[in-house]
Amino acid sequence: xxxxxxxxxxxxxxxxxxxxxxxxxxxxxxxxxxxxxxxxxxxxxxxxxxxxxxxxxxxxxxxxxxxxxxxxxxxxxxxxxxxxxxxxxxxxxxxxxxxxxxxxxxxxxxxxxxxxxxxxxxxxxxxxxxxxxxxxxxxxxxxxxxxxxxxxxxxxxxxxxxxxxxxxxxxxxxxxxxxxxxxxxxxxxxxxxxxxxxxxxxxxxxxxxxxxxxxxxxxxxxxxxxxxxxxxxxx
Amino acid sequence: xxxxxxxxxxxxxxxxxxxxxxxxxxxxxxxxxxxxxxxxxxxxxxxxxxxxxxxxxxxxxxxxxxxxxxxxxxxxxxxxxxxxxxxxxxxxxxxxxxxxxxxxxxxxxxxxxxxxxxxxxxxxxxxxxxxxxxxxxxxxxxxxxxxxxxxxxxxxxxxxxxxxxxxxxxxxxxxxxxxxxxxxxxxxxxxxxxxxxxxxxxxxxxxxxxxxxxxxxxxxxxxxxxxxxxxxxxxxxxxxxxxxxxxxxxxxxxxxxxxxxxxxxxxxxxxxxxxxxxxxxxxxxxxxxxxxxxxxxxxxxxxxxxxxxxxxxxxxxxxxxxxxxxxxxxxxxxxxxxxxxxxxxxxxxxxxxxxxxxxxxxxxxxxxxxxxxxxxxxxxxxxxxxxxxxxxxxxxxxxxxxxxxxxxxxxxxxxxxxxxxxxxxxxxxxxxxxxxxxxxxxxxxxxxxxxxxxxxxxxxxxxxxxxxxxxxxxxxxxxxxxxxxxxxxxxxxxxxxxxxxxxxxxxxxxxxxxxxxxxxxxxxxxxxxxxxxxxxxxxxxxxxxxxxxxxxxxxxx
Numbered sequence: 001x002x003x004x005x006x007x008x009x010x011x012x013x014x015x016x017x018x019x020x021x022x023x024x025x026x027x028x029x030x031x032x033x034x035x036x037x038x039x040x041x042x043x044x045x046x047x048x049x050x051x052x053x054x055x056x057x058x059x060x061x062x063x064x065x066x067x068x069x070x071x072x073x074x075x076x077x078x079x080x081x082x083x084x085x086x087x088x089x090x091x092x093x094x095x096x097x098x099x100x101x102x103x104x105x106x107x108x109x110x111x112x113x114x115x116x117x118x119x120x121x122x123x124x125x126x127x128x129x130x131x132x133x134x135x136x137x138x139x140x141x142x143x144x145x146x147x148x149x150x151x152x153x154x155x156x157x158x159x160x161x162x163x164x165x166x167x168x169x170x171x172x173x174x175x176x177x178x179x180x181x182x183x184x185x186x187x188x189x190x191x192x193x194x195x196x197x198x199x200x201x202x203x204x205x206x207x208x209x210x211x212x213x214x215x216x217x218x219x220x221x222x223x224x225x226x227x228x229x230x231x232x233x234x235x
Numbered sequence: 236x237x238x239x240x241x242x243x244x245x246x247x248x249x250x251x252x253x254x255x256x257x258x259x260x261x262x263x264x265x266x267x268x269x270x271x272x273x274x275x276x277x278x279x280x281x282x283x284x285x286x287x288x289x290x291x292x293x294x295x296x297x298x299x300x301x302x303x304x305x306x307x308x309x310x311x312x313x314x315x316x317x318x319x320x321x322x323x324x325x326x327x328x329x330x331x332x333x334x335x336x337x338x339x340x341x342x343x344x345x346x347x348x349x350x351x352x353x354x355x356x357x358x359x360x361x362x363x364x365x366x367x368x369x370x371x372x373x374x375x376x377x378x379x380x381x382x383x384x385x386x387x388x389x390x391x392x393x394x395x396x397x398x399x400x401x402x403x404x405x406x407x408x409x410x411x412x413x414x415x416x417x418x419x420x421x422x423x424x425x426x427x428x429x430x431x432x433x434x435x436x437x438x439x440x441x442x443x444x445x446x447x448x449x450x451x452x453x454x455x456x457x458x459x460x461x462x463x464x465x466x467x468x469x470x471x472x473x474x475x476x477x478x479x480x481x482x483x484x485x486x487x488x489x490x491x492x493x494x495x496x497x498x499x500x501x502x503x504x505x506x507x508x509x510x511x512x513x514x515x516x517x518x519x520x521x522x523x524x525x526x527x528x529x530x531x532x533x534x535x536x537x538x539x540x541x542x543x544x545x546x547x548x549x550x551x552x553x554x555x556x557x558x559x560x561x562x563x564x565x566x567x568x569x570x571x572x573x574x575x576x577x578x579x580x581x582x583x584x585x586x587x588x589x590x591x592x593x594x595x596x597x598x599x600x601x602x603x604x605x606x607x608x609x610x611x612x613x614x615x616x617x618x619x620x621x622x623x624x625x626x627x628x629x630x631x632x633x634x635x636x637x638x639x640x641x642x643x644x645x646x647x648x649x650x651x652x653x654x655x656x657x658x659x660x661x662x663x664x665x666x667x668x669x670x671x672x673x674x675x676x677x678x679x680x681x682x683x684x685x686x687x688x689x690x691x692x693x694x695x696x697x698x699x700x701x702x703x704x705x706x707x708x709x710x711x712x713x714x715x716x717x718x719x720x721x722x723x724x725x726x727x728x729x730x731x732x733x734x735x736x737x738x739x740x741x742x743x744x745x746x747x748x749x750x751x752x753x754x755x756x757x758x759x760x761x762x763x764x765x766x767x768x769x770x771x772x773x774x775x776x777x778x779x780x781x782x783x784x785x786x787x788x789x790x791x792x
Contacts, residue, residue: 020549027552087544109548109583112555194605194646223606 009033009123012053014044014070015085016062024057027112033119041065045073048080055119056082060097068100075101079158081122085110098199103160104186105196121187122160136169137217137229139208148208160185161204168218168228177225201226261477262470269466270459277455288447292440297414300347301396304416304433307337307349308394311420311431319424326422330369330429337431338371346435348374348403353429355389355419375402378410379434384417388430394418403436412437476504480511492519533597540590547583554579581717588719592702595726602645602730602755609640609649609680609751613673616653623658628666629686631657640675642753648727649751652735653682655720656747660686662716663745679733679759681750691739699737699745700725724749732756 011033015021021037028035038047041062048056056074060067071082084097084105094105103122106115134141140149146162148155157165163185168176176184178194186196205212217229256263311333318329330351337349350370368376379401387395394416401413417432479496486494495515496508558576561569594600617633624631653671660669665688672683691699698704703718724747728735731751739745752759 017545017549020545020552023549023552026556030556085548087540108544109551112552 009055009119010051010053011035011055011057011119012038012047012051013057014038014041014047014062015057015059016040017059024115027116028119031112031116041067041070044070045077048074048078053080055122056080057115057119058082058084058102060084060086060093068096071097071100071102075158079156079161081159083115083118083122094193095195095199098196099203101158101203103158103200117187124187134166134169136165136172137208139165139169139217141166141169150208155207157204157207160200161207164200164204165208165218168226172228172230175221175224175227181225197226260474262467262474265470266463266467270463273459273462274455277459281451281455284451285444285448289444292443293414293437296435296437296440297396300414300416300433300435301394303347304396304418305394307433308418308420308431311337315420315422319422326425326427333431334369334371346439348379348434348436350374350376350380350432350434351420351429352376352380352385352432354422354425354427355430374434375408378402379413380415380417380432384415384432385430388417388419388432392419401434401436403434403438412441473504476508480507483511483515487515487518492522529597532593533599536590536593536597536599543586547579547586551579551583585717585719588717588723591723592719592726595723595730600726600730603647604643604755605646606641606643607646607649609642609673609675609682610635612646612650613653613671613682616650616657617671620654620657620661624661624664624669627661627664629661629664630668631661632668632670634670634672636673636675638675640673640680642680642751644731644751644755645727648730652724652727652749653684655724656682656684656749658716659720659747660684660688660745663690664688667744675753677753678757679750679752681748683746683748685744685746687744690741690744691737692741696737696739700735721747733759 009032011028013021013024013028013035015024015037016039018039021039025035025037036047036051036053038044042065044058044062044065058067058071058074062070067084071084074080074082081104082102084094084102085108086093086097086105087108097105104118106118134143138150139155141147141162142149143166146159148157148162148165164181167181167184178197181197182188182194201218202212205215205218208217209215215229219227219229221227257267314333314336315329318326334349334351339345339347348371350368352368370376379399381397381399384395384397384399395418396414396416399413399415400410401415402408402410403413414435414437415432416435417430419428420431421428476496483494483496492515495512498505498508498512554572554575557572561572564572613633613635617631621631657669657671664686667687669687670683670685672681672685674681674683700721702722705718725735728749728751732755733749733751736748736750737745738748750759
């Protein structure tokens with residue numbers, strides 16, 4: 001990770017615990033990020049507009065406003081990567097957070113290295129030597145422009161959803177297991193929570209599929225994982 | 236062979252149905268008992284009644300017969316005496332006449348017959364016509380006179396009687412029961428004596444008795460059936476509420492706690508229903524209270540979790556910063572930073588394990604099922620745990636079969652089981668190799684972790700799964716670990732309906748085997764790792780398997 005890119009990272013910490021927030025800023029600054037703290041859920045949205053962060057760290061338990069609500073609000077107007085800080089490893093809360101639009105989550109107490117790795121994974125861009133356009137189903141992915149189009153209509157995807165779609169579209173012949181997707185899209189090197197993949201595939205489908213009940217672009221391969229739909233060449 | 240077996244089955248089915256009905260239904264039992272007992276009673280009563288009637292009938296007949304016979308015998312003797320006085324020595328015609336006199340007058344109603352035999356003395360009469368026997372019509376002499384009665388009449392004077400079967404109504408008629416009365420009659424001047432017999436057929440009495448028997452059987456049958464019906468009706472009144480109570484109890488047991496019995500009237504059954512309802516209400520209240528308690532407990536655990544974790548995160552990050560910067564500290568501060576760092580790891584693991592255990596205790600643990608291959612999981616976990624094992628000086632060896640070992644289970648829990656077993660093996664493995672083996676059969680898959688370290692004393696197999704139990708208290712703290720790993724592994728296994736077993740021999744190591752059903756909740760038979768295979772308990776303990784009884788835990792929950 002070179003310094004120049006790390007400096008690019010503006011991180012908004014939304015957490016009511018001032019000690020933890022302060023500690024986070026110390027650690028993040030040490031790692032070369034530019035952190036800012038927002039201690040109240042009600043002010044979160046204006047902070048996002050104001051600060052224009054590259055990553056948001058969001059505590060799920062906030063006074064004033066519930067973390068999942070904040071997540072919904074931010075997601076409504078921005079595709080900024082959101083990483084939840086959660087004290088609960090309970091299934092329901094994590095799934096709710098992911099469905100509200102969070103890209104990833106870290107369970108307290110986490111190690112600073114773990115958190116930094118997650119932030120870096122979200123900041124990393126998917127820009128290897130890439131062909132101009134990739135097709136998947138009836139969609140065209142403009143890799144350089146970071147946009148996805150169906151005909152002339154542009155589909156609003158978050159960076160994570162864009163990465164997920166691109167990952168599948170680049171190798172349409174390959175079936176991706178959830179573990180492989182976790183590694184390639186989320187940057188996990190060890191087995192992690194495959195619910196991340198399930199929830200985000202659902203979210204992606206709700207945006208790109210004409211009929212999310214009968215997907216044609218992101219196909220499920222039962223018992224294995226997911227694969228891209230056939231490119232539809234319409235004259 | 237097959238067909239005969241199936242025939243037995245075909246016969247067996249209704250019999251089984253009857254047996255089940257008998258065992259299950261009080262009503263059936265009561266009705267059957269009443270039926271059996273009243274049948275016996277009716278039979279006894281009928282038998283006594285029949286005896287009485289028979290005796291009554293025969294007594295009167297006997298009286299009449301003996302009177303008639305006595306009168307007849309007198310007449311015969313006096314007729315003989317008269318014939319003697321008139322000087323007739325040919326006794327034959329006299330006897331014929333005698334028979335005629337004594338025979339029934341009314342030819343349309345012949346209800347007895349007369350037989351004369353003799354002479355009974357050894358002296359031969361002068362004329363052949365003096366020879367008896369002769370009889371009135373319709374008597375079959377050979378079949379009618381019982382031999383012992385004839386002998387008695389011959390040897391002693393006086394009149395004798397006996398019941399016998401008599402031939403009456405011609406030679407073709409069936410023998411019928413009858414009464415035979417006999418006496419000697421004397422011819423004084425020749426000194427000869429003849430036997431005079433009255434034969435009374437008892438056909439009428441027999442017919443009467445047959446009618447009585449028919450009536451008794453009919454009455455008895457009706458009585459028995461009626462009694463059974465009454466028993467059925469009476470037991471129905473008792474059994475119906477009991478059955479109702481059973482149904483309600485079953486529903487209560489199935490968790491429908493608001494079910495109650497309908498109370499009607501004030502009899503015993505109504506009081507039963509009332510008590511039953513009261514019991515149900517109390518149970519319901521108690522269950523709700525416990526549920527509430529459990530909810531509060533869970534809530535508390537969640538809160539504690541959150542409240543503890545946030546400061547812990549801060550502390551941990553601070554310690555991490557200090558630890559990274561320790562090179563610039565003096566020796567004491569440097570060591571302090573290291574200790575802080577290491578112990579925080581332990582504190583965190585302990586907290587995580589405690590929270591997990593409390594979640595199990597609160598019954599809040601649930602399975603999140605996916606399908607996966609245990610071989611992949613073993614490989615991944617072994618790869619993740621290899622650094623831990625190597626720090627303890629142990630080589631971690633993986634033995635997996637060539638075939639897939641796919642199961643439907645909670646992958647995070649199974650991974651935690653594997654991690655806990657391997658970490659336990661590393662802690663107590665004394666730096667010797669650790670084998671991780673995967674096996675499967677049709678219904679279940681097994682993960683076996685074997686170390687060659689301190690092993691287990693006899694009897695410790697049951698204790699290792701206890702919370703905070705340590706094999707060696709003196710050295711306990713230096714080994715690290717929370718003391719909860721195996722307990723959690725046991726709970727995780729139990730949640731899948733699997734079984735977790737331990738074997739060990741002191742100084743030779745121990746084996747932990749986790750067997751999981753391919754489908755959660757299915758029964759497991761911990762077979763996939765046979766005893767004679769490498770890494771098996773038998774090989775490990777090196778002696779008779781029976782000396783180290785298998786401790787199966789969790790499977791029964």
